[in-house]
Amino acid sequence: MDRQLDAEVALRLARADQRYTGLRRALVEVLAGAGRPLTIPEILQSRPGLSQSSAYRNVSVLVDADVVRRVTGAGDHGHFELAEDLAGxxxxxxxxxxxxxxxxxxxxxxxxxxxxxxxxxxxxxxxxxxxxxxxxxxxxx
Amino acid sequence: MDRQLDAEVALRLARADQRYTGLRRALVEVLAGAGRPLTIPEILQSRPGLSQSSAYRNVSVLVDADVVRRVTGAGDHGHFELAEDLAGxxxxxxxxxxxxxxxxxxxxxxxxxxxxxxxxxxxxxxxxxxxxxxxxxxxxx
DNA sequence: CCTTAGACGAGAATAGTTCTCATTTCCAAT
DNA sequence: ATTGGAAATGAGAACTATTCTCGTCTAAGG
CATH class of the missing domain: 3.30.1490.190 (Ferric-uptake regulator, C-terminal dimerisarion domain)
Known part of the structure; x- marks a missing residue:
């Protein structure tokens, strides 16, 4: 994963008093690699074994830390992508x-x-x- | 209610093989009078006695008939407004x-x-x- | 090491929305 | 007017995306 992105995510999580765990790193990797907003089911598919509740919980943590943004208005599922100042x-x-x-x-x-x-x-x-x-x-x- | 709007709604419902019932007329009136997208709870407040299931069902009928449009991305509830070619x-x-x-x-x-x-x-x-x-x-x- | 705060996973709980079904209303044809 | 049938209604059950709970586990700091 991109070093600069990694450092910036670490910084933002630290600011929000949150740890940069392996699972959160994995989520950022998936979202950074997708190039389009993903739903939770899509994220779960790309990381088999990841539990649904953890996916929701940690995406939510990343949203609160301004690392990830929720995109609405596309069907039944919410879509998630990196924050604009990280992805452009x-x-x-x-x-x-x-x-x-x-x-x-x-x-x-x-x-x-x-x-x-x-x-x-x-x-x-x-x-x-x-x-x-x-x-x-x-x-x- | 606006006569022209009323006639246009009647036409669109007829095209969709749907009746223009009193309840549907009431929904169009509320939405036309609001001047902003409303949620189902807001609609229910403005028409006491209207059942929730009927509100959801008929708003859905109106959406299918291209009379009403669903607006997403604003909190937990969907918002509804008249279709753009009816409301501008x-x-x-x-x-x-x-x-x-x-x-x-x-x-x-x-x-x-x-x-x-x-x-x-x-x-x-x-x-x-x-x-x-x-x-x-x-x-x- | 040990301690402890926090993360994790599984499943229960929640909430917006849709569906079911028994009843009622509406329309058309007689 | 009356009646027959098709569609609308309302109450509540069902559904589904998401959030919460809680017991277990991990990992960072002393």
Whole structure:
């Protein structure tokens, strides 16, 4: 696994008073290697023997430590990916048929427009934006 | 309730081989009057006596008939609103603290940028885009 | 080593949502 | 109007993703 990523994750867990255990390292590895948001069942498949309760518990710890982010809006299962400042800012495209989620790298022009929209909003203190495309993936088509 | 909306909903339900019952009319009224996506508990509050199972069932019927759309990514409950072509295209801002969702009307420039991004995506047949802001609402702040 | 706080796994518990089924309502044809 | 059948309704059971509980085990620091 990437050394710098490893060190940054260790730092964030330490900040949250959490240990960087083998299981948590494994979760970070799986998510870093996937290149797209994964569900808990998908994570369990890639690490046979890992118990479901531990997967949920530790993903939750990683979310609280700002290492992992939960992605919603794609079928029944939550999807998980590395935090944006670890994996790079990107958006998602969701298949409306099978729920699969793929990463999309945005253009600078798009980002400028999105930030502008965030600034124009009143009444809320905007902290984040989400831009997802919805469509049908090649397999489902 | 708006006559044109009423007729359009009747048409869509007929297309889906569904009746436009009093309960379904009530649901459309509540959603049209809210001006923001509502959860099932919120809908139940505004129509006392309405049973939970009927609310879920009929909202689902309305979703299948393309009258209502489910909004995800805001807390534990799903939120429901009128379909975009009935209520007008808009985006949402979600309070990360309490889960409340408000509507946001986008600028033409933003829409142009979003459409461009959709066109640039390959591998998927893009049918829709979602752009949500996340922040903290005035009450929670 | 030993101690002890925390992590682990298995399964129970929870909560949002969907399903079942007995009853009622609605519509159409007589 | 009346009746027959198809669909809607409501109460509660069932389902499923997720979280919690608790007894056991691991591992870091003294």
């Amino acid at each position: 800012h990107h958006h998602h495209i969701v298949c409306s048929s099978c729920g699969r989620v793929a990463d999309v790298v945005p253009s600078p022009g798009l980002e400028r427009a999105l930030d502008e929209a965030a600034r124009a909003t009143t009444g809320f203190e905007v902290t984040e934006h989400r831009f997802d495309l919805v469509g049908v993936c090649a397999e489902c088509r | 295209h808009h985006h949402h801002i979600v309070c990360s603290s309490c889960g409340r969702v408000a509507d946001v009307v986008p600028s033409p420039g933003l829409e142009r940028a979003l459409d461009e991004a959709a066109r640039a995506t390959t591998g998927f047949e893009v049918t829709e885009h979602r752009f949500d802001l996340v922040g903290v609402c005035a009450e929670c702040r």
